[in-house]
Amino acid sequence: MEKKSFTFDEIKQKLVNYCVYQDRCHYEVEQKMKEFLLIEEAKEDIMLYLLKENFLNEERFTRSYIRGKFYIKHWGKTKIKINLKQKQVPEKLIYKCFEEIDENDYDQTIRKIFDDYYSKQTGLKEYQRKSKTIKYLMNRGFEYERINDILD
Numbered sequence: 001m002e003k004k005s006f007t008f009d010e011i012k013q014k015l016v017n018y019c020v021y022q023d024r025c026h027y028e029v030e031q032k033m034k035e036f037l038l039i040e041e042a043k044e045d046i047m048l049y050l051l052k053e054n055f056l057n058e059e060r061f062t063r064s065y066i067r068g069k070f071y072i073k074h075w076g077k078t079k080i081k082i083n084l085k086q087k088q089v090p091e092k093l094i095y096k097c098f099e100e101i102d103e104n105d106y107d108q109t110i111r112k113i114f115d116d117y118y119s120k121q122t123g124l125k126e127y128q129r130k131s132k133t134i135k136y137l138m139n140r141g142f143e144y145e146r147i148n149d150i151l152d
Contacts, residue, residue, distance in 0.1 A: 011036050012046050019055040023064045027088040029056055062089055062097040070101050074109055077101070079141020110142055110150050 006014070018024065018032055029050065033043055050056035062084060069075040069083070077098060084094050117136050121129040130151075137147050 006036060008042060011038065011042075012049065015046055015050065016053075016055055019050055023061040024056060025058055025061045025065075025087045025089055026056065058089065059093060059097065062093050063100050066094075066097050066100045070106070070109070074113060074140065076110075076137070076141030076143065077106075078138075078143060082141075106146075107150055110137060110147055113137060113140065113142075114147070114151065 014036075015029060015032060019029065024032075026047070029047065030043075033046070038046075047056070065084060066080055069080045070077075075083075081091075081094055085091070114133055114137060118129055118133045121132055124132065134144070134147055138144060
């Protein structure tokens with residue numbers, strides 16, 4: 001299939017729409033730009049425009065990503081951090097934005113997921129049920145120490 005060619009302004013508008021649809025990080029926008037055959041200067045111009053006009057804001061993206069993955073998908077901090085690092089978000093920014101998660105909500109979520117999953121484990125000994133449930137929580141990105149603190 002032949003790639004359709006776009007003018008600079010059309011590409012810029014497409015990337016504005018891409019950023020308006022949902023918050024994006026720099027890495028996602030750079031990946032999207034690879035779809036278009038752009039010279040480096042054009043890429044830089046578009047990135048500067050997106051930043052200047054506040055279509056692209058790494059902190060806003062990180063905060064909304066953390067809120068969404070925790071409150072909607074019920075991921076733990078470890079899994080969220082790993083996924084943000086894959087999107088090349090700076091670690092300092094990740095830790096700064098973790099304040100979006102209320103500590104009480106975090107503990108309640110661990111407790112709720114533990115109770116739900118634990119009750120579904122049947123035909124196992126007590127220690128097997130607990131062990132399997134802790135592994136499940138850790139796969140969801142919750143920290144082992146935090147899980148143990150809540151269960152004690």
